[in-house]
Amino acid sequence: MKLGSARLPACASAIAVIALAAVLRGDGGAPSAQSAAGGQAGSTAAPLLAEQAFKNIQALKGISAADFMGTMGIMTAALGFDCSECHVAAGTDKVDWAADTPRKVIARRMVNMVTAINQNNFAGRQLVTCWTCHRGRDKPVVTPNLDLVYGMPTLEPDDLVVASVPGLPKPDEIIDKYLQALGGAQRLAGITSFTATGTSIGFGGFGGGGAVQIYAKAPDQRSTIIEFKNAPGRDASIRSYDGTTGWNKTPLTVLGEYQLSGSELDGARLDAQMAFPSQVKRVLTDRRTLQPATINDRDVDVVQGNGSGRLFATLYFDKQTGLLTRMVRYGNSPIGRLPTQIDYADYREVDGVKLPFRFTFAWLDGRDAFQLNDVRINVPIDAAKFGRPTSLESKR
Structure with missing residues (x-):
């Protein structure tokens, strides 16, 4: 879900977390037995991995369940989606996490595609992401908008800057x-x-x-x-x-x-x-x-x-x-x-x-x-x- 999106009320944050967890599951919606209440017995336990918490993880193995949830946030923000657009009856007690919808299949393919682009062209640096193309849309814009071309440009600063800008206070x-x-x-x-x-x-x-x-x-x-x-x-x-x-x-x-x-x-x-x-x-x-x-x-x-x-x-x-x-x-x-x-x-x-x-x-x-x-x-x-x-x- 994207903050400010007309598709999902701001109050539905908790529903979103429930729904996002299964975007890349192939079957079964409930957490695995290892992720139940006793799955992390103490503060010294190793982080719970995505494939331990959820079933049939395919494209995002080896990361923690917490980072998996953050990854789901990136996807939904980039596409302007709410949970129900990938999961049947999401947000209700009738949700079917196991239903392998076409959008889930595409999501897996997109993860692999973006990873390959960055590895093959940018030495693995994340210079291409979901947001690079989608910008809040399910389908990227492919045609230049002339009002934007000739209008006042919207400048978006880089996230990471490696050195101070000259002439400014230290x-x-x-x-x-x-x-x-x-x-x-x-x-x-x-x-x-x-x-x-x-x-x-x-x-x-x-x-x-x-x-x-x-x-x-x-x-x-x-x-x-x-x-x-x-x-x-x-x-x-x-x-x-x-x-x-x-x-x-x-x-x-x-x-x-x-x-x-x-x-x-x-x-x-x-x-x-x-x-x-x-x-x-x-x-x-x-x-x-x-x-x-x-x-x-x-x-x-x-x-x-x-x-x-x-x-x-x-x-x-x-x-x-x-x-x-x-x-x-x-x-x-x-x-x-x-x-x-x-x-x-x-x-x-x-x-x-x-x-x-x-x-x-x-x-x-x-x-x-x-x-x-x-x-x-x-x-x-x-x-x-x-x-x-x-x-x-x-x-x-």
Whole structure:
């Protein structure tokens, strides 16, 4: 599903995750026995592979189930599809995952085609993806539109830029301005933990908004718990990272709870680290300044840096206030980059430092908007808050 698409309401994110999981299955819709609730007994277990979680994986073997789900997000975003366009009765209890529809067969063929193009022509670099041709359509446009040819061009910057643009402020100058705008590097370095409570709007079709709790402890532990109190019997949605291992638990999805791996684990680590702004220079290396941009009619300075693994992130700072407006981090999948965008707003002062009380977390399969009403700094936090969601949920 594509955010903003008329074909799928924004509240249907959870349905999408269920449906997307079977795009490349040849038979059987239910997870295999190994992917059931006991399939990952502890945080030291190896990541669950796609072929272990689902049946008859053909084109995407050898990647984690988590990265498989991200790959499905790339496909649906590129084609502007919702789940039902590949799966009979998707989004209902009558869905037939086993039905091998023509679009599933084509999807497998397209994965192999794109892989071959990149290997044979670009030394394996992902210069051609689903998005390269489809751009939100099931069939790529093949004829030039003269209004576009002679109209004002729409410039789309490259995701990855390898060096700073000459003549612009140095990246550390922009970051220093940001730290000063928040209250100064010294005060920020004194923050060792925080808790926050508020509301979340995301999966409206499955219980409406939720009550959110956020726990963070320096340098790299963080958890987000969303409880759906207006939907009796519905489990909480929990995302946790303890500094080494990460977990995601989302109700009404085919995987339910799973251990993070690959790009998703790298992303959870960066999110936990960036919760403490004094660390930004340490966690993002090889920093470079990109061309300035505009977000919501406001000029922004742009800095990019590398995280762990192959992850990299682009930060957008309001040129006037110096505050962080947006972060887009990019992970990897077999068929293209996985963007995750976090927008920050409503900065308020708490104990001498400014923190964002409103932020939006968007990925290819959905979007959550958070509004905080209370943030407390340097409070003790039980280490269990950052553990596996099932154990965490039992302690609430």
